[in-house]
Amino acid sequence: MGFVILAIFIIAFIIVITNISVVQQSRAYVIERLGAFHSVWGVGLHFKVPFIDRIARKVSLKEQVLDYPPQPVITKDNVTMQIDTVVYFQITDPKLYAYGVEQPMAAMETLTATTLRNIIGDLELDQTLTSRDVVNTKMRSILDEATDPWGIKVNRVELKNILPPQDIQNSMEKQMKAERDRRQAILQAEGQKKSAILIAEGEKESAILRADAEKQAAILKAEGEAEAIRKVQQALADSLEMLNKSAPNDQVIKLKSIEAMQKIADGQATKIIIPSEMQGLVGMAEGIVESVKK
Numbered sequence: 008m009g010f011v012i013l014a015i016f017i018i019a020f021i022i023v024i025t026n027i028s029v030v031q032q033s034r035a036y037v038i039e040r041l042g043a044f045h046s047v048w049g050v051g052l053h054f055k056v057p058f059i060d061r062i063a064r065k066v067s068l069k070e071q072v073l074d075y076p077p078q079p080v081i082t083k084d085n086v087t088m089q090i091d092t093v094v095y096f097q098i099t100d101p102k103l104y105a106y107g108v109e110q111p112m113a114a115m116e117t118l119t120a121t122t123l124r125n126i127i128g129d130l131e132l133d134q135t136l137t138s139r140d141v142v143n144t145k146m147r148s149i150l151d152e153a154t155d156p157w158g159i160k161v162n163r164v165e166l167k168n169i170l171p172p173q174d175i176q177n178s179m180e181k182q183m184k185a186e187r188d189r190r191q192a193i194l195q196a197e198g199q200k201k202s203a204i205l206i207a208e209g210e211k212e213s214a215i216l217r218a219d220a221e222k223q224a225a226i227l228k229a230e231g232e233a234e235a236i237r238k239v240q241q242a243l244a245d246s247l248e249m250l251n252k253s254a255p256n257d258q259v260i261k262l263k264s265i266e267a268m269q270k271i272a273d274g275q276a277t278k279i280i281i282p283s284e285m286q287g288l289v290g291m292a293e294g295i296v297e298s299v300k301k
Contacts, residue, residue, distance in 0.1 A: 026055040028062070035101040037064040047101050066101040070162060073112065077168065078120055080127045082135055089170040090127070092119055094150065095163040103158030111157055115150070119164075122149050132171065139166050 029052055030036055036048040040060050055062070073096070077089040094115065098104045108114045126145050127135055135142070143164050151161040 022057050023054075026057050026060075028053050028055060033068045035066045035068055036062050037066065037101050037105040039063040044102060044106065064101070064105040066098050066104055068098055068101075070095055070097045073115065073119075074167070075116055075119060077170065078123070080124050082127055082130060082132050084131045086132045086171060086175065088127075088132075088135070088172070089168070090123060091167050092123060092146075093165045093167050094119055094161060095165075096154070096159050096161045098158055099160045100158030103156060105158075107157035111159065114157070115154060115159070118150060118153055119146070122146055122153075132175070136169060136171075139169075142166055 028036065028048070030048050030050050032050055034050070036053070038045045038048060038055070038060055040056070044063075045060065073094045075092045075094070077091040079087050080090050081087050096115070104111060123142075123146060126142055126149075130138065130142075143166060146164040147161055150164060154161055
């Protein structure tokens with residue numbers, strides 16, 4: 008009898024232990040009682056009624072990532088591309104996730120593929136390649152609204168790769184190369200233009216400086232010549248003033264006239280006319296000179 012009681016106690020203990028559950032952080036358990044939804048267990052220690060309650064689904068509340076393989080998509084201008092998509096989502100309602108749709112992950116994959124085809128079908132090739140942000144935003148909005156009855160919140164959608172056909176890729180590469188060559192030619196032309204402008208400006212400034220230097224030299228030369236003439240004229244005026252102050256007689260004046268005639272004779276004149284009153288004085292001066300030489 009004691010052995011039976013002990014066995015019953017051990018079995019009851021095992022049943023109790025096996026029906027105690029600890030829910031970890033960022034997880035939730037969906038509990039059914041007699042086949043119907045009963046409750047959602049959050050973080051902590053919970054006890055399940057034996058043979059009545061059961062854990063229908065264990066749900067992770069962390070943000071999850073679904074990376075779908077590339078799938079063919081046709082654009083508005085009938086170009087078939089391979090696009091692979093990444094979806095970031097989070098389960099916000101474990102009950103709806105458990106009972107909203109059968110196989111939620113497969114349903115999300117199918118919904119993502121159809122949504123992507125619908126959006127890309129309204130865009131041309133160039134728009135598809137340059138409008139990733141627009142496509143991402145539209146897909147996130149549509150998927151989030153569609154998965155809300157499933158207890159899923161779509162946080163982000165990213166187009167990871169967009170692969171056009173090989174012939175289109177070759178054409179795009181040629182176009183990019185032509186564009187780079189065009190930009191390089193433009194840059195070279197602009198560089199040559201700037202270089203020519205700088206050279207012309209340098210020559211202009213050099214010519215201006217040379218002209219200014221020649222102008223200054225001419226001004227200095229003219230000022231020097233004017234100063235020399237002024238000094239000669241001043242000396243002549245001073246000598247005349249001295250003669251006037253010394254009250255010269257007629258003989259001295261005549262000698263000064265002879266000196267002036269001598270200076271005139273040193274010029275380019277070929278004929279010199281001497282007044283009659285000076286001829287005698289000239290003859291007398293020549294006689295004096297001859298006597299001095301003897």
